[in-house]
Amino acid sequence: MEFFTELWVIWIIVALIFAVLELATNAFTMIWFAIGAILACIFDLLNVTLYGQLSVFLLVSFILILYTRPLVKKFLGSKHNQKTNLDSILDSKGSVTVEINPDISEGQVKIRGEVWSAVSKDGEIISINSIVKVEEIRGVKVVVSKVNE
Numbered sequence: 676m677e678f679f680t681e682l683w684v685i686w687i688i689v690a691l692i693f694a695v696l697e698l699a700t701n702a703f704t705m706i707w708f709a710i711g712a713i714l715a716c717i718f719d720l721l722n723v724t725l726y727g728q729l730s731v732f733l734l735v736s737f738i739l740i741l742y743t744r745p746l747v748k749k750f751l752g753s754k755h756n757q758k759t760n761l762d763s764i765l766d767s768k769g770s771v772t773v774e775i776n777p778d779i780s781e782g783q784v785k786i787r788g789e790v791w792s793a794v795s796k797d798g799e800i801i802s803i804n805s806i807v808k809v810e811e812i813r814g815v816k817v818v819v820s821k822v823n824e
Contacts (some may be wrong), residue, residue: 686716703747709734767809775801796820
């Protein structure tokens with residue numbers, strides 16, 4: 676069983692694999708297994724048995740997942756609840772710069788200095804320089820309705 680005499684090398688490879696998987700998935704779960712593998716490597720260098728190394732790897736990995744991942748999710752998840760600039764243009768008013776015509780799928784509006792592709796909510800043609808209100812966002816287009824002044 677000469678293969679198991681250099682087990683620390685295998686633990687380093689396992690740690691690197693988990694680290695690469697963490698970078699590829701960005702799920703923040705694989706990093707804990709990488710840390711567990713590094714600790715198992717250290718235990719191998721301290722001449723702990725294979726079962727002891729496996730126990731350290733599994734215990735450390737799962738304890739780290741149980742106790743730290745919820746905290747990380749809390750901090751990372753809070754960013755997803757913030758409104759984006761895209762959300763901020765809802766209910767904003769703008770001016771039609773290119774006639775909105777559903778027959779030829781054309782139309783643009785200027786909202787807060789930015790030009791957006793636009794479609795009419797009611798399917799009506801809206802002429803240039805008309806004032807419109809942003810009702811919703813569909814993909815990369817704003818859905819607008821004409822404001823009666």
